Amino acid sequence: MISLFGLKDNNCPLAQLVEQMTVNHLVRGSSPRGAAILTIKRRKMSIIKKLQSLNLSADTEVSLSYSDGADVFVHNETEVEDALSETDVVSTFAELIATRGLRVSTQFGGNVLERLREDELLDDYKRDGDFATFLADVISETFYEYDFIESSIEKYDYKRGFCTLSANVKVPLSDIIEHSPFLSGWEVSVKTDNGDLTLKA
16 A cells, blocks of 8 residues: 555554654644544735736825824823834834835825935935834934824823824835835725725735
8 A cells, every 4th residue: 555655565653654744734633543624724815916916007006004002191291102112113114115116105195215315314324224224213203293104192081091103105006016015014905996905914
């Protein structure tokens, strides 16, 4: 009798061990004595592949949204600063706009990097440094001067509340397909002939 691996002797301990390990890897709840349930895991299609499959025009605008929040104290007026330090919204936003070749604009228009460059906020960047980290520092320090990230506060009482930070931007579909930015955690929306389509990365 021939085993899974072509070993002719099924009574060989080594052949039995290798075959059982393979079965255990492929099935859930398998054991030499019990029944096994075969589980086939399909690879999840990436957001970028899904966008490509829609066959949209290359100049289609893709809306990206990312938000996170934190419990904060509201009586001392440091709620936004606390949320900035306790969430990853700024660093995630910075990582996106740091993607080489990606043209990221706010919902109100205007390229994010170009605005920072025009205001000479990128002049101190050392070319051998981590650009995303540098951008995160710049955005945090100038948070109230730009509309890159919005903040909202829900007050539980006079002392406690919850602060949500949200980044909402637009990127050309062609840029996303060509440069493959890291979109984990982002909500991706695009207009199609059948209406608005929203995907969660």
